Amino acid sequence: MPRARSGDTKARIQAVALELFASKGLQQTSLRDIADQLGMTKPALYYHFASRDELVRSLAIPLIDDMTAFLAGLEASPADPRELLGAYFDVTYRHRVLLQVAIRDLSVLQQMDLTDHVFDWRRRIVALLIGPSPSLEHQVRGMVALGGLSDCTVAFEDVDVDELRTAAVAAAYDALRPGVQGMSAQGMAP
Known part of the structure; x- marks a missing residue:
């Protein structure tokens, strides 16, 4: 099975984060929530975004x-x-x-x-x-x-x-x- 490209994974993370922020609110959504929704570990998420702030800013x-x-x-x-x-x-x-x-x-x-x-x-x-x-x-x-x-x-x-x-x-x-x-x-x- 081909491995997902980094850009594709980043886009998936951003899409799920935005969806969760919209439904639960930014402050009520943790990186753990995002990682769980994606079926990945929190360290894997940090591989793509060094911090929660970086992820949030990337959405803009x-x-x-x-x-x-x-x-x-x-x-x-x-x-x-x-x-x-x-x-x-x-x-x-x-x-x-x-x-x-x-x-x-x-x-x-x-x-x-x-x-x-x-x-x-x-x-x-x-x-x-x-x-x-x-x-x-x-x-x-x-x-x-x-x-x-x-x-x-x-x-x-x-x-x-x-x-x-x-x-x-x-x-x-x-x-x-x-x-x-x-x-x-x-x-x-x-």
Whole structure:
């Protein structure tokens, strides 16, 4: 029988860890729980991840990479606001299980080194939506729109994703629109 490649085993560990963190909570899930679920020893798990913190932080890397690529693409070629909001929904929806874990235990954001990333992402997206020097009102509308949009990706688990996307993007767009009517190319159309 061929031996599992290290990358495959790491991915399995990450998948099981995320599943257990989502069902039991980060603080209530031990490395022993993860090892037992995988049918491996705790030392075998340590072979792939030197510490629990390393394992936890590794779960955020796909989200960070995905959002970095998303923003780089938008900053190179700005999108229509509705398209941008839809694409943001798609990125956050792909990572909804991780986001659910973080929402249930906000210390996860710190453990995964995500706090600064999240604020930077939202600031950059607001600038793309309503311009580089928005008023406080516009900034607040942007944060409400993006926060509400991403919350929808985790709050409505049993709703058809296409239906949810349509409703969430429309609501986010509406939250932005009154404060940014009359903005030019990077902003919102009335």
